[in-house]
Each structure stands twice: as C-alpha cells, then as structure tokens.
Amino acid sequence: MAKPKKLIVGNWKMKPATYKEAEKIFKGVVRGLDRVRGVDVVVCPPIPFLTELKRSTTSKKLKYGGQTCDSENAASRTGEYSPTMLKSVGASFVIVGHSERRALGETNAVVHKKLKAALDAGLQAILCIGESERDTKGEYVTFLQEQLKTAFKGLTAEQLKQIVVAYEPIWAIGKTAAESNVRAEHVHEMVIFVRKFLTTRYNRTIAESVKVLYGGSVEPTNAEELLSTGQADGALIGHASLVPGEFLEIIEIMQKK
Ligand code: PGA
Numbered sequence: 157m158a159k160p161k162k163l164i165v166g167n168w169k170m171k172p173a174t175y176k177e178a179e180k181i182f183k184g185v186v187r188g189l190d191r192v193r194g195v196d197v198v199v200c201p202p203i204p205f206l207t208e209l210k211r212s213t214t215s216k217k218l219k220y221g222g223q224t225c226d227s228e229n230a231a232s233r234t235g236e237y238s239p240t241m242l243k244s245v246g247a248s249f250v251i252v253g254h255s256e257r258r259a260l261g262e263t264n265a266v267v268h269k270k271l272k273a274a275l276d277a278g279l280q281a282i283l284c285i286g287e288s289e290r291d292t293k294g295e296y297v298t299f300l301q302e303q304l305k306t307a308f309k310g311l312t313a314e315q316l317k318q319i320v321v322a323y324e325p326i327w328a329i330g331k332t333a334a335e336s337n338v339r340a341e342h343v344h345e346m347v348i349f350v351r352k353f354l355t356t357r358y359n360r361t362i363a364e365s366v367k368v369l370y371g372g373s374v375e376p377t378n379a380e381e382l383l384s385t386g387q388a389d390g391a392l393i394g395h396a397s398l399v400p401g402e403f404l405e406i407i408e409i410m411q412k413k
Pocket of ligand 1: 329372393395
C-alpha cells in the first residue's frame with residue numbers, strides 16, 4: 157500500500173501586516189514548491205488575503221485553508237464567516253480549535269460545533285488539541301482526552317476521513333527551536349495517544365488513517381527530530397511558515413521521509 161502523503165500546513169496567524177508583504181511571502185513559497193513531490197502543502201493566510209493570493213498563481217501545488225470558521229453555515233453573525241464561504245473561495249482546509257482561539261473563549265463544545273460545520277461544508281478540518289503545561293501527575297492527559305472526546309462526539313467513521321488532528325502543546329507554541337523544550341518523545345507520545353483514542357472509539361484501521369500532525373516551534377533545525385523521530389504525519393507551522401526559505405526547508409525534510 158502506498159504510504160500516505162505527509163501534510164505541511166502554514167498557519168500565518170494575523171501576519172503579515174499588509175497584502176503586499178503577504179504576496180511576497182506567498183510568491184517565495186510558490187516558487188520553491190516546483191521541486192516538491194509527495195507532500196501536501198497548505199497555507200492558511202489571513203482571510204482578507206486568501207482570495208487575492210490564490211488568484212495570483214496558477215500553481216496547483218498548494219492548497220488553502222482558513223484559520224478558523226463559524227460554527228454555523230448560515231446565520232446572522234456580524235463579522236463571522238462560515239465554512240461554506242471558505243469552501244466557495246477555494247479553501248479546502250480549516251483549522252479548528254487552535255489554542256489561540258480557545259484562549260479567546262472557544263470551549264470544547266464550540267470547537268465540536270465548528271468541526272461539524274466544517275465537515276458539513278465539505279472541508280478538511282485540522283483539529284488542534286494541546287495542553288498548557290505538562291504536570292507530573294499526568295493531568296494533561298485527562299485534559300487532552302476531554303478535548304478529543306468532546307470534539308469527536310457523535311462523529312461517524314466516514315466523517316473521520318475529513319479530519320486531521322494537530323497536537324500543539326501551548327508551552328511550545330511561538331517559541332524558536334532553540335528556546336523550546338519540546339522533544340521527539342513528547343510528539344511520539346501524543347501521536348500514539350491520539351491513535352489509541354481513535355482505536356477505542358472506532359477501530360485500528362480508521363485510527364491509522366487519520367493524520368496526526370505536530371505543531372509548536374517547528375523550524376528547519378528541529379523538524380527532522382520532532383516530525384520524523386516523533387513519527388508525526390506532518391506539521392502545523394506558525395512563524396517559520398512566514399519565511400519561505402524555512403517553510404520550504406521543512407517541507408523538503410518531510411519529503412525525504
Ligand atoms: P509556531 O506556531 O510554529 O510559531 O510555534 C504554531 C501554531 O501556533 O500553529
């Protein structure tokens with residue numbers, strides 16, 4: 157059986173400040189993608205930039221995603237946008253439950269609703285989970301279990317085909333590789349943990365078909381250790397995705413696997 161493709165997702169967050177800068181980063185990424193094989197690459201730029209960026213290239217090597225979406229596909233909600241809207245402008249992915257959104261008040265129940273709305277709209281959802289600290293009593297495991305339990309409540313095996321899980325420990329997010337304490341064993345432990353959870357809920361075949369990404373302080377210098385030794389199916393990349401050279405280097409590291 158062919159090995160499933162690795163997945164690298166760039167989460168630009170609320171950066172850069174202007175469309176002009178965004179276009180420069182985007183062009184740098186697109187240029188380098190010509191030599192990429194066997195890795196799916198997704199960029200999640202700020203929504204005001206998405207359509208224009210997509211229009212600026214004919215490259216088929218890139219997929220697009222939103223960084224969040226509403227929990228409804230039709231409602232009067234000033235300022236929000238639905239998964240259906242994302243899909244209609246060419247996004248095929250959406251990040252759901254990023255810790256920076258959870259910090260703004262998104263509960264597990266809201267994340268579950270958003271996830272369902274994204275699936276209903278036909279998007280691939282990147283469900284983020286992650287603890288704020290690793291306590292010695294293992295309470296972080298219960299915390300993560302709860303995030304998973306609520307997110308997957310009532311979802312069918314068929315719906316799982318549209319889900320990717322991203323383990324993103326809050327204590328590693330936004331740090332440089334040099335500052336971060338995250339190690340391959342943290343990643344590997346969580347890849348196994350997510351697969352065990354899915355095996356119990358569904359079955360082993362399904363659990364193995366769901367991609368588990370790692371995110372938090374991934375840079376070219378630690379990508380090999382965290383992603384390969386950690387046995388993740390790819391990565392969700394924040395700050396390094398805004399530097400085309402670094403983003404492409406991480407993609408190339410994954411390509412060799
Ligand atoms: P980082 O962010 O790569 O800058 O740590 C990752 C994320 O928040 O998705």
